[in-house]
Amino acid sequence: MTRIMGKRGKWMKPNASRPRSKNIIITACVFLVGLMCWGIMLQDLYNKRMTSLRDHCRLDAVVFADELQQDFSEGESIVNGLAMSIANSKGRMMGDFDRITDYLVKRSELPIDSVQLLPGGVVRSVYPASKQSTLGVDAFATPQRKLALQYAEQNHELIILGPTDPQSDGMALAMMMPVFLDVGSSRPQELWGFTAVYIKVPDVFSQTVTNVDKSGLAYRLEKTGFSYNDYATILESDVAPVAPVSYTFSYGGCQWRMQLAPREGWKVMGSFGAAAALGFMALLMLTALTYILLFMHDKQKNLRRLAMTDQLTGLLNRHGLEAIIKAQLDGGRLQQALFVQLDIDDFKLINDINGHQVGDEALRHLAVIMQVFFPREAILARNGGDEFIIVLPTKDLAAAERIVRDFVSLKKEFNYQQTVYHYTISMGYAIYSADRADGKSPLDVLRDADTALYTVKLHGKNGCRRYAPGMTAARRVQMGFSLRDVVFNLPASILIYDAEGEDILFANEELISLFECDDLDDFLHYTKHSFRGIVHPDDYEQVNTSIWQQIYACTKRRDRENDAVNYRIVTKRGRVRWVIDRGRLVQSERYGRIFYVILIPDEQMDAMHAPSDKTDG
Incomplete structure (x- = not known):
């Protein structure tokens, strides 16, 4: 039978594909939302892991930079010691230079290339004696060094130059400290010259480099000039750091920058990849569970519907009717209504002459036109066989009775296998009121409607009657004999x-x-x-x-x-x-x-x- 939707907005036959399609759509939405949340969480986890890794590298950079500053401070202590000795001796410690320098150098663990005294900016004393070739060198001879020494003089602070060639094997960093002498309380201090320590490169960084290599990090150490010009690379690992973290510090009038990055690159996929896979599996399980729950919900809903629905007509069955009436009574929504009983006249003859297929089609046709004809609030049910029940809530009894009588007079015909069939119905109804004095329940009123129906049957069928107190169910005995x-x-x-x-x-x-x-x-x-x-x-x-x-x-x-x-x-x-x-x-x-x-x-x-x-x- 064609699925027909009437005013009541119900399908005569439930469309099984609708809940299935809805479940698929809901499940797909859950999956997409879950996928989006999983992606956000994954990105957040990635960002946190990356941040943690970079923070760890940054902390390493701070630690290694601190080690470098400690090494530099040792060199600074040497030049400071010499400067103090010269200042205290009013510039006359030249004869004790070798003894004092030997004492200071032996106490230091730095890879010192040489120590120099530069009164007036010219090298006059050198330690060790093997570096005598640098004697007489004027530190102010080159423009760049001259500017650096003037900066140190003006700011009274240590400067670090280089790496440079101190006319020896390899390269070295020059740590130079200006030395000032007091010439009187009324006069400013005069520049005596400079003390200098040359530290071997890359030997001075060996311990730091070893520690960095053990940490599996690539590194780059850079420094600027004394006036903070562009950075120049002092030291770099064999693998250049990619997207490194940096730590910058100032020392010796220069800016130093330690850059670190994992030697293998910023890879966080190890445990992160496992977490991502587990998260995706959890999402799939959640999606499957969602579909199963929706499927079970629809199954339960379908079972409840089957328990309350007549399968032939799609209307409520007697159980469903009683459940709906009880729910409306409990909710106080059923105050006044017409309770109608109806059946198809000579239905057995229709079955016997035309076959049960035609009889079933007559029942379905009657159910359809009932749904189309009666208002949306009407409760429609099949009571069994060819008997139907209508509960028509109303505030206007006269209008409701007109609807019932109009339905009886409605021409009823249907086409089945290219043959047109006609049938008539008989209806009996009774009035239910929640505040009625006789205290009749809805089931009592239904029995009254049934009595009225069989009164119609005894008076020629194809009609409608309202229950009256004079009617008695005993008269139905006359209908107890079938045509057969x-x-x-x-x-x-x-x-x-x-x-x-x-x-x-x-x-x-x-x-x-x-x-x-x-x-x-x-x-x-x-x-x-x-x-x-x-x-x-x-x-x-x-x-x-x-x-x-x-x-x-x-x-x-x-x-x-x-x-x-x-x-x-x-x-x-x-x-x-x-x-x-x-x-x-x-x-x-x-x-x-x-x-x-x-x-x-x-x-x-x-x-x-x-x-x-x-x-x-």
């Missing part, structure tokens, strides 16, 4: 056949027995499915003429089209019997004009004609 009971137990042979083509439409057991046939198929085969096969061949023309003459006479009198004839029949076993045929021609909505006939054996005629009517079998 009447037709098959009535002591008369019943025949129904088409008036035009004379095709047999129905024969009861009594008629089949009268013709001594085994069953209906045997009877139809014997009579060739025709009224002509029932009448004795010698009597047929006379009987047929008599029937239609009587029908014509009744039509002229505007009376019921009845007929009565006597004729012979021949049973399957060859016996000839007389029967009385009492028939009536009626107009059937489905079959057109048909004859309803009762055949009564005429035993008196059988007795009179017994000797002459015998056949030889």
